[in-house]
């Protein structure tokens with residue numbers, strides 16, 4: 001399959017976990033993918049019918065992000081597909097929340113996402129697609145995840161506004177909203193939290209990163225050509241039933 005054949009894609013936070021699965025899937029489907037991470041070795045590999053170009057960038061550093069997009073613009077000339085995945089989630093109830101927790105979470109989940117999208121749309125041709133990785137936490141009040149949920153509600157809100165603003169350029173903006181997904185983020189939670197969460201999922205298990213990547217591919221490709229401003233949950237039914 002080559003659903004992104006010839007496309008230039010960027011995945012912010014594209015190494016490991018959900019972002020790594022998205023970057024690999026986009027490349028396997030024919031895209032040339034620039035995938036950022038603080039942890040990656042820079043380099044390029046062929047995957048499926050596409051290419052995966054790893055770039056070492058700290059997504060929370062707006063200067064580094066701007067330099068990254070300048071480099072992509074110089075090398076590839078455009079960004080057809082953008083996925084913004086980088087995000088953190090830390091447990092803190094209202095009593096425990098402090099300024100550092102608030103700033104850290106909003107800086108990466110909201111501020112970096114906003115300015116990455118702004119930089120990408122400046123070099124995105126008409127017909128491009130944007131997939132923002134949100135969370136079902138945007139709509140449910142999970143104890144201890146108030147700030148995280150608020151960041152993801154901001155992501156959901158941005159998608160509505162940007163879908164409207166970019167519609168004249170036929171650029172579509174959508175959110176993929178995972179429920180609990182088996183990645184490093186979820187591995188950091190205690191066994192008790194993981195078990196409690198799993199009991200709340202009608203399909204009886206956590207999601208896999210590749211299942212979120214499938215939904216992201218759908219939203220990034222022509223298969224979703226009349227869908228914009230939407231949120232696609234990938235949560236085993238957790239927030240849907």
Ligand SMILES: NC(=O)c1ccc[n+]([C@@H]2O[C@H](COP(=O)([O-])OP(=O)(O)OC[C@H]3O[C@@H](n4cnc5c(N)ncnc54)[C@H](OP(=O)(O)O)[C@@H]3O)[C@@H](O)[C@H]2O)c1
Nearest residue numbers: 013017018037038059060085086087135178180181183185
């Ligand atoms: N796993 C879940 O259950 C779940 C559920 C709903 C939504 N999500 C969302 O899915 C996305 C990916 O999460 P994941 O589960 O794949 O977790 P993960 O494996 O921990 O990946 C976290 C991502 O965020 C980036 N990141 C973390 N801290 C950063 C920082 N301080 N500065 C810059 N980048 C930073 C990482 O980039 P580096 O490579 O540079 O470290 C990586 O791309 C997040 O937006 C998360 O909110 C996850």
